[in-house]
Amino acid sequence: MFTSILILSLVSQILEKADSFFWAMNYDSARVYYNRALQEDYTSYDVHWKLARLYCNIGDVLQKKDSIKTMYELALKHAEKAISLDSTRYEGYLWKSAAAGDKALFLGGKKKVEFAFVVKNNAEKALKLNPQCAYAYFILGEYQKEAATIGPILKRIAKTLFGKVPEGTLDSSLVLLNKAISLDSTEVKFYLGRGKTYREMKKYDLAKKDFEKALTLKDKYLVDRKLKEEARKLLKKLK
DSSP states (O other), X not given: OHHHHHHHHHHHHHHHHHHHHHHTTOHHHHHHHHHHHHHHOTTOHHHHHHHHHHHHHHHHHOOSHHHHHHHHHHHHHHHHHHHHHOTTSSHHHHHHHHHHHHHHTTOOHHHHHHHHHHHHHHHHHHHHXXXXXXXXXXXXXXXXXXXXTOOHHHHHHXXXXXXXOOOXXXXXXXXXXXXXXXXXXXXXXXXXXXXXXXXXXXXXXXXXXXXXXXXXXXXXXXXXXXXXXXXXXXXXXXX
């Protein structure tokens, strides 16, 4: 018992250090400390979901396709391990949803559609466990947008293989993204995502405002720099 308490205390200290590096956007050092915590306690739920979060963020900013794919696969693995350790907490489902969405970028046809359902189902599970999870609303808002604009080929594949098609509307996307922003107004990706939904709805003035808002926000993740560049390019197209 005493040994277990010491291990928990040590892991907690290592995680605190890892988290400080993560929020400082020093992902290399964060990875070292998260993996050190993993070596101390492979059964730690917090270690696994935080590694899933880290690998998603690393994958978001890498350049080489194979390296990006590897990061998203690692994220998915750790999210699934977290869920296996504790299915009553939301973080594992949240980051499984995020990792599945990221990995789907590298998939085609059947697998792409299959992962779309994984994204939706796990984001919904995360929200059921934590109704105030802004990121889960964002993921579902993006899912609705993608489903609303899915091409006819993927629709046929989905109908043939799964008997159903990912369903979504731009109106539903907007409602979900509005909810995400109401819960957390500091996320660059939330405003960029809503701006894109407004653009699809041909509400260009509102899209422009969201892209401009995204540019005013402080970077929380390394990917925010890339997202802001995307917002700038979209703004130019609207002017």
